[in-house]
Amino acid sequence: MQIVMVTAILLYMLAAASFCAYLFFQRNFLQKIGHMLLIAGFICQTVMLGAEFIRTGHVPANNLHETLSVVAWALVGSFLALNIKFRLKILGAYTAPLAAFILLAAIQFPREPLQPDNLLKGVWLTVHIIAIFIGDAAFALAAGVGVLYLLQERNIKGKKRGFFFKRLPSLDLLDTTGHACIVSGFTMLTIGLIAGMVYAKILWGHFWSWDPKEVWSAVTWIFYAVLLHERLAVGWRGRRAAIMALAGFAVLLFTFFGVNFLLKGHHGQFTQW
Amino acid sequence: MDKILLIGLNHKTAPVEIRECFAFSDTDARSALSALDADSAISEAILLSTCNRVELLLCCHDTEAATTAAKCFLAQSKQVRLSDFESALYIHRGEAAVRHMFRVASSLDSMVVGEPQILGQVKTAYRLATEQKSSGVILNRLLHRTFFVAKRIRTETGIGDHAVSISYAAIELARKIFGTLDNRQVLLVGAGEMAELAVEHLIRNRADRIVVANRTFERGLGLATRYNGTAIRMEELPNYLGLVDIIISSTGSPEYVLQHGDIKGAMRNRRNRPLFFIDIAVPRDIDPRINQINNAYVYDIDDLNAVIDENVEDRRREAIKAERIVDEAVIQFRQWFESLAAIPTIKALHAKIRAVAQAEMQKTISHLGHLTEDDRKAIERMTEAMANKILHEPTRYLKSEGCRGNRSQSLDLARRLFNLDDENQKKSDGG
Numbered sequence: 242m243q244i245v246m247v248t249a250i251l252l253y254m255l256a257a258a259s260f261c262a263y264l265f266f267q268r269n270f271l272q273k274i275g276h277m278l279l280i281a282g283f284i285c286q287t288v289m290l291g292a293e294f295i296r297t298g299h300v301p302a303n304n305l306h307e308t309l310s311v312v313a314w315a316l317v318g319s320f321l322a323l324n325i326k327f328r329l330k331i332l333g334a335y336t337a338p339l340a341a342f343i344l345l346a347a348i349q350f351p352r353e354p355l356q357p358d359n360l361l362k363g364v365w366l367t368v369h370i371i372a373i374f375i376g377d378a379a380f381a382l383a384a385g386v387g388v389l390y391l392l393q394e395r396n397i398k399g400k401k402r403g404f405f406f407k408r409l410p411s412l413d414l415l416d417t418t419g420h421a422c423i424v425s426g427f428t429m430l431t432i433g434l435i436a437g438m439v440y441a442k443i444l445w446g447h448f449w450s451w452d453p454k455e456v457w458s459a460v461t462w463i464f465y466a467v468l469l470h471e472r473l474a475v476g477w478r479g480r481r482a483a484i485m486a487l488a489g490f491a492v493l494l495f496t497f498f499g500v501n502f503l504l505k506g507h508h509g510q511f512t513q514w
Numbered sequence: 515m516d517k518i519l520l521i522g523l524n525h526k527t528a529p530v531e532i533r534e535c536f537a538f539s540d541t542d543a544r545s546a547l548s549a550l551d552a553d554s555a556i557s558e559a560i561l562l563s564t565c566n567r568v569e570l571l572l573c574c575h576d577t578e579a580a581t582t583a584a585k586c587f588l589a590q591s592k593q594v595r596l597s598d599f600e601s602a603l604y605i606h607r608g609e610a611a612v613r614h615m616f617r618v619a620s621s622l623d624s625m626v627v628g629e630p631q632i633l634g635q636v637k638t639a640y641r642l643a644t645e646q647k648s649s650g651v652i653l654n655r656l657l658h659r660t661f662f663v664a665k666r667i668r669t670e671t672g673i674g675d676h677a678v679s680i681s682y683a684a685i686e687l688a689r690k691i692f693g694t695l696d697n698r699q700v701l702l703v704g705a706g707e708m709a710e711l712a713v714e715h716l717i718r719n720r721a722d723r724i725v726v727a728n729r730t731f732e733r734g735l736g737l738a739t740r741y742n743g744t745a746i747r748m749e750e751l752p753n754y755l756g757l758v759d760i761i762i763s764s765t766g767s768p769e770y771v772l773q774h775g776d777i778k779g780a781m782r783n784r785r786n787r788p789l790f791f792i793d794i795a796v797p798r799d800i801d802p803r804i805n806q807i808n809n810a811y812v813y814d815i816d817d818l819n820a821v822i823d824e825n826v827e828d829r830r831r832e833a834i835k836a837e838r839i840v841d842e843a844v845i846q847f848r849q850w851f852e853s854l855a856a857i858p859t860i861k862a863l864h865a866k867i868r869a870v871a872q873a874e875m876q877k878t879i880s881h882l883g884h885l886t887e888d889d890r891k892a893i894e895r896m897t898e899a900m901a902n903k904i905l906h907e908p909t910r911y912l913k914s915e916g917c918r919g920n921r922s923q924s925l926d927l928a929r930r931l932f933n934l935d936d937e938n939q940k941k942s943d944g945g
Contacts, residue, residue, distance in 0.1 A: 397811055402824060413691065413693040
């Protein structure tokens, strides 16, 4: 398994290199190579995670090593899915290095779970974990697109046509893509939270227990719900939407990692090492 | 290569008062070509006349005589005294003429470097020359190389990239904001000439509806009908701010036509959909503070000019790459030209025929094992003699005075008849 993991890291790093080269030299074949490498890395990870799932019967997210690995997998998967509809090639220069970095971080932590946890079984739980991870990955992409939007907007407003002006796509495409990311992220987050609540009901007998993780998940959910509502109601788009996507991602990161490290809750084993 | 001569003047050497004297229409050019062709000093001629240049590309036996003839021709055909324009003339010979031709067609010598029209103009000039049969082997070859070089420069360098006119720059920016211009509505405030030019480009880029607001309604209506648009009165302007995406303003109004406050309110109505202002009026029509409003972008004439300057700078950088391609092509052309000299052609012809004869003889002998050494010697002698006999007449002809008048054509024909230029070179000529 270790060898597959290392292969995946290498593939992501090579993909990151070709996407960065694409950013500088604007040669289409570089982006195509990067895309292929990313797909290859994603297949490696899928095989690895799938094998683990079959072996243990639950989603491998029992310690920080496994969790980060699933994060990288979900991120790359979401990017590849996004690219089917929105040809935002340049976003690869954000996704590939990020995925490589997350996987590199993952292997710094021990692989073996501290103790096999029988809690982590069942359909609801699987849905909960997968949906939440994919949703979070979509939000991460939305944040990345948001950064690109702000860069390009600054170029156009400031009438400076620097490095990024010709390399980045139109504001309209960036805005639409960011919105699509948030809509899909929000959908997955909603599904994931519902699945989690159902699982809690089965396990502990109640849907909601005011655990810090639950509270912060709700905060995140409400944040993105407001963001989507305001776009429909008063047209929060463009610069404001991009900034909010970044702010939302900060809240999300706190919910994902911060709560585990700073507050205590029942998702503790998730980020153990 | 001394036979090739280029004589002319352009926007760098001659002011417009002189250039306008030398404008040749198609009919003028035809009669000019026949006149040049009739001159005994000149064997081939092409005349290129655009608003920025007039150039005679000639092939001659005697450069001095041809130069004088060309100068006199220019003076006579347009009734201008030679002393009035002689100082503006440049004369290139041989390699310099070839390089100049390549640079002109690739738009490296143009007023706006990289402008695409010049290649078409060179093609037209060449077409006229072929129709008048005033161009021959050398100039045909040179012009084909010229088109090949120009095309290569256009695809391999960014010399034609990026807008260098106001309306192109505006469209480039609009694309960076809206992606495509499909279904984007355009509002013209003021129906000036500049605005019309911009609209034409926008329509060509598939912008949707045009709305025209003008102080005099009638004039606005005229413009609107021409582009299938709607004309409105100035007072209706605020109602349309919510509907359109691109606003091009070019009125003569001394104060701002659209104020910060107007747009602030309008953005709410349009749910913050982006709004792009192109202000080509001086004094300005659009309050520059509007640029600070979210999703509103204001470019005035100076901003657009700055964009253009930057693009011109980019093109200049690309032009360096283009010069390298020109250098390469000049060298290739010189090699071809030198191969036209009689000796190399005769040598190549001999080598080719001998090689064929040798190869065929070896093939035959290898099947005839029963032959004695003497028989083989006899066959070899016969093959040798046949090759020499076959080569005798063509060699004499190519060397002789007989084809003096049209030697390069005969040499070229010989090279093509016997396929003496290798295949690779052929291919690169194909473009």
